[in-house]
Amino acid sequence: MTPASAMQDALRAEHAALYVHGVLGARTSASAEPELFAAITAAYRRHRARRDRLRTFLRDVGAEPVPAEVAYESPAGLGSAAGVRSAAADLERTSAEVMAALVAQTTAAVRRWAAAELVWSATWHVALGEDPSTWPGAPELEARAGN
Template identity: 40%
Template sequence: MSEPSDEARAAAQRALAAEHAAVYGYGVVGARAGGLADQARAGYDAHRARRDALSRVVSDLGDRPQPAAAAYALPFEVPDEAAAVRLATELEDRIAGSYADLVRAAEGELRRDAAAALREAAVRAARWRGGSVAFPGLAERTPDTAPAGRQEGAGRED
């Protein structure tokens, strides 16, 4: 097995940072999820597990895992269930992007694990959004930036 590249190490740290932020964000989602509390709890638990596994991976790569921040800025106010759904979708889209970067940078088992994490985030995002996107993890292909006429069925309200 070849030595992981500096790019793979940096991408793993960025994915870990994204997982820390997702765990924090899902705490907010869960507080406002209303009837979707079970779905919020499942997302929270999934991100805690991924965060812990990724922390071990970063250590195995020879780096010191980045610790979680005390708090994270939310991209918008989350006063109700509808906003909680939007936040959960945003968190999953961001996670998918960080794992897409790790897939591009890594090789072997790390790449396979990152692809699995990207797939899991895309599935969770689709559940929250009520529909999928063609290229999860690629910002240039998300519903907000898709070419005109290609946004039908996205189920996203902004």
């Protein structure tokens, strides 16, 4: 895999993350669940910044960024705040995996940026009420470590 193809994969994931965060935001009440609504909004903004940064990285290496799909699959169980929170945590777990893969496939500025984003996703995952991971973004290492 080339660094550009790894960035394209990450961009595809960010397009999907933005779509899903839009769905999560639509299922969250700013008045009934203001903290959750603020968290979903903050995550949406972070993923939008990621998407934009990946587009820039790709253009910098002479690649045309992949466009977003028309629609993506929405998670199930969004009828409650707990369901929305769980879906948001799952999304950050997946995002950590995508960023870990990008760290593994790139160098220099892209790798530093991806490592920082991996830390953000892992931290956000915990902030959403999930247990911390010894190896965020690398479930295969978690299994090997017996966690």
